[in-house]
Amino acid sequence: MTSATAAGAGVRLIAAGIGELVVSADPATALVAYGLGSCVALAAHDARGGIAALAHFMLPAGTASAEAPVKFVEPGLDAFLEAFVAAGGDPARATYKAAGGAAMLRLAGGGLDIGQRNAEAVLRGLERRGLRLAAADLGGSAGRTVQLETRTGRLLVRSIVGTTTL
Amino acid sequence: MNERPTTTDDELLAETLSAAMVRASDVLAEMSGRPIRISTPSIDRCSPDDVAHMAGGAEVVVVAVYLGILGALSGHALLLLEPDSARRLAGFLLDSVGSGRPVESEGAVDLDDLGRSALGEIGNVTVSAFLNELGRRSSLAILTTPPQVVVEMAGAVIDAAVSDVVGEQDRVLAAHTIFHDGEDRIHALLLVLPELGSLQRLLTASDPRLP
Numbered sequence: 001m002t003s004a005t006a007a008g009a010g011v012r013l014i015a016a017g018i019g020e021l022v023v024s025a026d027p028a029t030a031l032v033a034y035g036l037g038s039c040v041a042l043a044a045h046d047a048r049g050g051i052a053a054l055a056h057f058m059l060p061a062g063t064a065s066a067e068a069p070v071k072f073v074e075p076g077l078d079a080f081l082e083a084f085v086a087a088g089g090d091p092a093r094a095t096y097k098a099a100g101g102a103a104m105l106r107l108a109g110g111g112l113d114i115g116q117r118n119a120e121a122v123l124r125g126l127e128r129r130g131l132r133l134a135a136a137d138l139g140g141s142a143g144r145t146v147q148l149e150t151r152t153g154r155l156l157v158r159s160i161v162g163t164t165t166l
Numbered sequence: 167m168n169e170r171p172t173t174t175d176d177e178l179l180a181e182t183l184s185a186a187m188v189r190a191s192d193v194l195a196e197m198s199g200r201p202i203r204i205s206t207p208s209i210d211r212c213s214p215d216d217v218a219h220m221a222g223g224a225e226v227v228v229v230a231v232y233l234g235i236l237g238a239l240s241g242h243a244l245l246l247l248e249p250d251s252a253r254r255l256a257g258f259l260l261d262s263v264g265s266g267r268p269v270e271s272e273g274a275v276d277l278d279d280l281g282r283s284a285l286g287e288i289g290n291v292t293v294s295a296f297l298n299e300l301g302r303r304s305s306l307a308i309l310t311t312p313p314q315v316v317v318e319m320a321g322a323v324i325d326a327a328v329s330d331v332v333g334e335q336d337r338v339l340a341a342h343t344i345f346h347d348g349e350d351r352i353h354a355l356l357l358v359l360p361e362l363g364s365l366q367r368l369l370t371a372s373d374p375r376l377p
Contacts (some may be wrong), residue, residue, distance in 0.1 A: 017215045018325070035224030035321015038329045058329055104318055105232050105326050107242065114329040143322020145225045160227055160319060 013147075016041070016056040019068025021080050023053040023087040027151035034145045036100035038115035040073070040122050040138065041146045043097045044084050045153030051089035052150040055080045057100075059114065060121035073121035077129065091131065097155045097166045098122050099137040099146045115139065135166040175369050180209055182299050183341055190295035194288065194345075198259050203346040204292065206356070211337045214321075214328045220340060221246050221355055224321025229277065231289025232314045232327070235297060238306030238367075241360040242327040243297070245289040245343070246320060251352045252277060256284040258347055277317065286313035292343070292356065304371040324357070331361045339365070 016022045016033045024031060031054035033041040044053045055070040055077075062072035069083075070076035081091050101119035119138040126132055135155070137144070142159040149156070155166040187204040194202040218224040229252035231245040247255060260280060277285070290313045301308040316323060328338060339358040344351055358365075 018213075035218060035319040035325065037318075037322035037325035039325050058325070102322065102326070104316060104322060105242075106314060107234060107327070107330050115326070118329075143319035143325075145319065158225075160317065 011149075016054050018056055018058050019071030019076075021053060021055040021070045021076075021083055023051065023083050023089075024150045025049070025051050025087055029150045031148040031150065032146065033100075036144045036146065037102055037104055038100070038118060040098055040100035040115075040118040041144075042077075042080065042122055043146070043148040043153075043155050044080070044089065044091070044094045045097075045148065045150075046084075046089040046094045047153055048093065049088050049090060050150070051084065051087050051094075052148050052153065053080060053084040053087070053089065054146070054148050057118055057122065060117045073118060073125055077122075077125045081129070091129075094131075095134045095153055096126060096131060097135045097148075098133055099144050099155065099157045099166070101138040102140050102142055102144065104141045104143060137164060137166060175366075176209070178369055179339070180206075182303060183209060183296055186295040186299035187292075187343075189299065190292050193291050193295070194258070197287075197291075200258060200347050202258060205344045205346065206341045207344065209339065209341040212340045214324050214338060217324050217338050217340050217355070217357060218321040220342075221320035221324070222248065224319060224324075226320050227317065228320045228323065229285065230316050230318060230320075230323045231285055231293075232316065232323075233289065233293045234311035235358075235360070236309040236311065237301075238304065238371075239297065239300065239308045239360055239365060241331050241358065241365075243293040243310070243359070244323065244327060244355075244357040245292060246323070246355040246357065247285075247352070249277075249317070251354065252285055253281060254350070255288060255345055255352050255354070256281040258345070259284040259288065277315070282315040286315050288345075289313045289315075293358075296356070296358070304369075306371060327357075327359050331359050 033056040042055045057073045061074040069079040101115040103115045145158045147156040191203045297308040341356040343354045343356045
């Protein structure tokens with residue numbers, strides 16, 4: 001896949017499907033969430049501990065399940081931070097970045113503005129926990145794939161027109 | 167994993183889809199003057215991740231024709247095609263109406279306005295045929311919005327539509343769809359994303375004895 005090239009030689013990709021979270025302490029890994037539309041990916045990186053985590057949120061709020069612990073931003077943020085801590089990350093000193101939350105279709109009935117609501121839920125959820133985003137690429141009308149480098153904490157955001165780095 | 171749910175509902179859906187594609191084939195054949203036939207060899211209920219996988223991967227660029235569904239069945243419908251397939255399918259119509267140019271481009275995903283319009287019309291005919299057939303069998307009115315054609319990552323398009331309707335129940339109706347023109351075959355994925363309970367109400371109201 002093209003993503004393997006983008007990750008660089010020797011870097012192993014670990015993917016977070018919809019509603020999934022992935023955590024790594026291996027500097028030779030990158031965490032990736034493919035094809036985000038209205039979904040939002042939240043990245044946490046503890047540079048001192050060398051810990052990275054990535055969540056692939058689908059909806060702003062709902063009932064969590066074991067198969068999809070971060071399908072919903074609330075209460076998924078708790079599961080995300082718990083997994084980050086369990087891997088040795090420190091939420092207070094971590095850097096947070098987010099991308100996604102697009103609205104690419106004019107949905108029948110006006111839609112539910114899920115992308116915007118997901119983005120707002122992440123911002124509010126972090127704020128409630130005394131945390132905030134260091135960088136974000138949210139909203140707009142383009143799909144995105146995000147890739148968090150465990151070693152550096154860089155978040156690459158790819159769309160069909162190009163790549164930006166947060 | 168994909169599910170093949172209750173036999174009765176699945177058989178009813180498959181029969182409805184099959185009958186609808188006969189009607190859609192007739193319409194497209196008339197529009198194009200070519201012997202176009204549409205078949206749907208399989209229909210499944212899948213998770214969004216499964217559907218993205220069926221489309222070639224969440225990051226794969228696809229051409230998507232989107233139609234909103236209103237009335238007795240509410241939700242969304244998508245017809246997904248690889249860019250090259252989309253250009254060839256648009257050519258089914260455009261080559262026959264004397265546009266004077268083939269629907270081709272050097273870019274991997276470029277589609278001009280005419281190509282987008284043709285694809286929108288093909289998506290409209292295909293999706294509307296299925297919904298009209300569902301409506302006919304249930305005696306309920308189902309409407310669609312005008313088609314939109316977008317070029318995007320498969321996962322992103324699916325995600326945008328799925329997130330709006332499914333919530334707790336994230337199952338998408340996915341039909342592998344083949345457009346035949348003589349020996350030429352174009353593969354597509356027809357997705358119907360009904361709001362929770364909407365499709366079941368319609369199936370319950372459907373008369374299985376109707377031809």
